Amino acid sequence: MRREEHELLSGLAPGTPMGDLLRRYWTAAVLSRELEADGAPVRVTLLGEDLVAFRDSKGRVGLLDEHCAHRGASLYFGKNMNGGLSCWYHGWKYDVDGKCLDQPNEPPQTRFCDRVKHTAYPCIERNGVVWTYMGPPDKKPEMPALEWLTVPESHVFVSKRLQQCNWLQGMDGDIDGCHLGFLHGHVIEQVPDLNQFRSAKWLIRDLYPVFDPVTIPSGILLSTRRNAAEDTHYYRVNQWFLPGYTTIPLPGDGPQAGHSWVPRDRGQSWVFTFSWHPSRPLTDAERADFEEGKSAVHAELIPGTFVPSHNKANDYADPDAPPANQPWMRIKNFQDQDMSITESMGGLYDRTRESLGSTDKVLIQTRRRLMAAARSVQEGQDPPGLDPDSFRFRPYSAELPRSVTDWREAVGDAIETRPETYRNSV
Ligand code: FES
Ligand SMILES: [Fe+2]
The missing domain is CATH 3.90.380 (Naphthalene 1,2-dioxygenase Alpha Subunit; Chain A, domain 1)
Known part of the structure; x- marks a missing residue:
């Protein structure tokens, strides 16, 4: 195999040929049984990206960039309760879609929260596994009928x-x-x-x-x-x-x-x-x-x-x-x-x-x-x-x-x- 072929097959990052290809399919992320409603978040690295999975108070699963959009603290130490995951450092709170629900360290009039969108990947649970899609949102396929x-x-x-x-x-x-x-x-x-x-x-x-x-x-x-x-x-x-x-x-x-x-x-x-x-x-x-x-x-x-x-x-x-x-x-x-x-x-x-x-x-x-x-x-x-x-x-x-x-x-x-x-x- 030629060197460039080896490198192509080994790539994972977005923007590389294999990284972009892999992000066009659904990916098995974690087992459903790893996540409890309002339970501990789970660290998971997928395709080289550090992420955190959690199950919110309503049982919905979120898969977020591990590092808080504020200053990068790990959301693994976040508080999972009351419908979202709050960063332990200054309290920024995210829902399963990455929407910022609260910024308790910002005065309410700044409305900075509305301008923050944390990276979140959509998830589906099927037969004991949480599946995620990490590609362009408008290209999301159906789940394979395996x-x-x-x-x-x-x-x-x-x-x-x-x-x-x-x-x-x-x-x-x-x-x-x-x-x-x-x-x-x-x-x-x-x-x-x-x-x-x-x-x-x-x-x-x-x-x-x-x-x-x-x-x-x-x-x-x-x-x-x-x-x-x-x-x-x-x-x-x-x-x-x-x-x-x-x-x-x-x-x-x-x-x-x-x-x-x-x-x-x-x-x-x-x-x-x-x-x-x-x-x-x-x-x-x-x-x-x-x-x-x-x-x-x-x-x-x-x-x-x-x-x-x-x-x-x-x-x-x-x-x-x-x-x-x-x-x-x-x-x-x-x-x-x-x-x-x-x-x-x-x-x-x-x-x-x-x-x-x-x-x-x-x-x-x-x-x-x-x-x-x-x-x-x-x-x-x-x-x-x-x-x-x-x-x-x-x-x-x-x-x-x-x-x-x-x-x-x-x-x-x-x-x-x-x-x-x-x-x-x-
Ligand atoms: S680093 Fe997360 S709220 Fe500040
Ligand atoms: Fe074998």
Whole structure:
């Protein structure tokens, strides 16, 4: 990758191509459960901007520039009560729209309050997440009709964690269908009965999968095909959606999974992980596993933080793992394996130093799509992926006869997000 392409992809600030592109979509900001009416404000950095989220007395959510419009004191120390957030320093008070409601240190006749507009981004709450739009107000799109946002809230669990690397560097792993047999291979090999769990067997036996990406307006439908039984192929179909959504096909007919990769700054990202079932509420047992970080996709967190318990400071080691003489042997959870390896590159790896091979072709496509979209915004055009209906796909995996030549035809409508089309055969 050329230096200027690396810099373009790494940009976040307003006025940079990627910064402007990312501000044309909705962004997952915080979890709804982080905010209580008249409770503590929450600091959150998004796209390199320091912000404060709060829930006012009426339950409405505001997302404001962290630094007070007066002289920059942090609104994290503000008083959240009586319908707004008041700066602790001199009492300037803001509502969820950034309107200045009060300036108790100014004589009333100055009416200075009317001339102050604090930066505030509009928010929507949906299925456990506060979403915000940080772009030009007249360009605000509808929310994408991702399945985890359109099913009832009872069907969804969402968690959040802080990842110590660039959002694209982390997201690359979800697009890289080739790594499964390597990075996750030693855990898959330990599955007690691989004949019962057939798909796992195919993942570790065929290390040269065939990728067949299909371009759609909102992103890519990606089929990864592996040799399975003598007369079958094992297909995994997942999606990448603009700008930072991925889906993960999980075997069986249980909940599926997806990520929203949100840039915190150039070297850190917020990872929102969604587990959802397309056609039924999650069970209490499923929810408990997700909450405790026992599933393959939700991290166990240090209590009171969004920092995973297994992290760089402890070599991501599972404390329950048997003693082992090499670090990788002690990293047992799929999610920890993905996080450890993408963080191991450093916060922002210099992409000019990569040597991309044939199995990186889908990753190359996503980067090209992002760069083209960013350039189109700079030229005054709308980016792709603003039509909410273009997100109506879900992940899928299945063993299909080798005679199948067109996977989309064979998969049929199973990847289209109507509840009645949900079927997962492996
Ligand atoms: S700095 Fe916030 S009111 Fe003065
Ligand atoms: Fe992985």
